Amino acid sequence: MQDTTWTTPGQRHLFAILGDYYQLTKPRLILLFLITTAAAMEVASQGSVDPLLLLVTLVSGALAAAAANTINCFYDRDIDQIMERTSSRPLPAGRIQPWESLVFAGALAVTAFALLSIFANLLSAGLAMAGIVVYVAVYTHWLKRSSPQNIVIGGAAGAIPPLVGWAAVTGELSWPAWVLFAIIFVWTPPHFWPLAMLIQEDYAKVNVPMLPVVNGDGPTAKQIFIYTLVLLPTTLLLVYPCHVAGWLYGLVAVGLGVGFIYRAWDLIQAPGDKDRARALFKFSILYMMLLCVGLVVDSLPVTQTFIANLTSQVKTLVALCL
Template sequence: MIGTDVVYRNENFLQVIKSYYQLTKPRIIPLLLITTAASMWIASNGEVNSFKLFITLLGGTFAAASAQVMNCIYDRDIDYEMLRTRTRPIPSGRVRSRHALIFAFILGFLSFSLFVAYINLLSGLLAMSGIVFYMLVYTHFLKRNSSQNIVIGGAAGSIPPLVGWAAVTGDLSWAPWILFTIIFLWTPPHFWALALMLKDDYAQVDVPMMPVVEGEESTVHQIWLYTLLVIPCTFLLIYSTETLGFLYGMSALILGVMFAQKTWLLKQNPLDKSLARSLFKFSILYLMLLCAAMVVDSLPITHKVITILGNNLNIFANYIWP
């Protein structure tokens, strides 16, 4: 843990607000909210209630922020050792651990209260389960003890679609679990690409990320395998549950081909950090565009347009080949 050499500094009010904001790792949260929103749009057949959407995303933001603040508290020792993370609020002495813990509990309480008061109990319990799984299973048991940490721990980041679906329907069918699986399988290629870039940092603090323990070639091989798993899984929303249709299917196909190409290039050059960076950035874009395709495909107007186009194509085909 952090030694006594950390001097806690007084700051003005705006600097304090900024420090607590940084504790939540705000760059991570939007991607979680995008998957939540996509799930809500699908569950509501493209006609999501705006108030319910707002409260669910707000509650999800508080839950994710709570988990990230707790992660900052737990990892303050390794954050202090790495130059890249030493300037974070806790290791730099801008926020005390006990104050951060109070902040995390307040965020968690606000999240659960919003879900229970305005949405339903199931969505609130799912949001809290994400915090517990992220902290207990990933951060405490796996992160510093297993090279498979991000594989199993990825389940925490896969919970938001379950929350979104439960917020709309009050239950969980097959479709949200397919969304859960898509994100679960997407997480290793996404995070291991980042780990390839930060291999030396993880090795410095003895965190057994895959590139540190198994090496770059083995890691890239695993990235390739998970990519080959996640791409066909995206089509289950069409062929298994018939939740989505043609527009989403074409988007998933195009994005899947691009994802596979990026991964294949890295597989041919596992030591190239620029390719790892490119894959990491594209993996974010991939999930965002995939979720956007889910939303657009779920809209009633999309169904009408595709139906009209389909009818016109049939008329044209019958005219050409009577």
């Protein structure tokens, strides 16, 4: 029996082109943005977010992040060509022309803005565009090649997605939304710097002053530890004084925070150990995912009912014992 070929050479070429454009968006970076957006929406709606609004906001957030990442690839195509891990990307490899990437990014941004404006509100749409501007203008253009604190200030771009989610649900930005922003903002340096420690040779090759390149592994590890110490009490602000999360989330936040601090302290003991840096980087991703899961589960009505009933039973039992 003769083999059947399901794709023609033309189709395979089309798939390759689509794959290159998909690669420009850096899809692996987008997932965490969507998780933090969804968590913010669940909390803002007290666990009862409208499914259509959730879907549209997440799709729009993915498009906005994809636009920002594509522009980042456009701007960094010169250094990407030199760095070993990025030399095969579509722009430095010549598979996509620079002007084509800009048109693609523009289309993504306009679509994201339109969707949020129509299905949510202008505030959330404007915040999504602000995220693109901060990432491109503040981080990529201004700070990345000029300051070892680039990821600290530029990290504000990655902290905007929960603001978008909160605004999409409520139409405003109250204090809990800004606490969510602060959590992502403080989490970003101890998340990114371990990765920078692993690939600092690449950054040094293209004169990008990441903290490990400028100050070395030891001072970077100490900075990471300090940020993990600040992160733990920051996460608990949602419990008090914001009162938008309960003790279930609080327990999750404390447990994850202690684990983060322990791993950061372990890195200080051997700052040059690539395995410890890699383990810390991987844990930082797991940390944010589980923190958001804990926040979402805590906000669900069924969870709140269960906790209220459990608290009532405990109070009754204590009263009987007394």
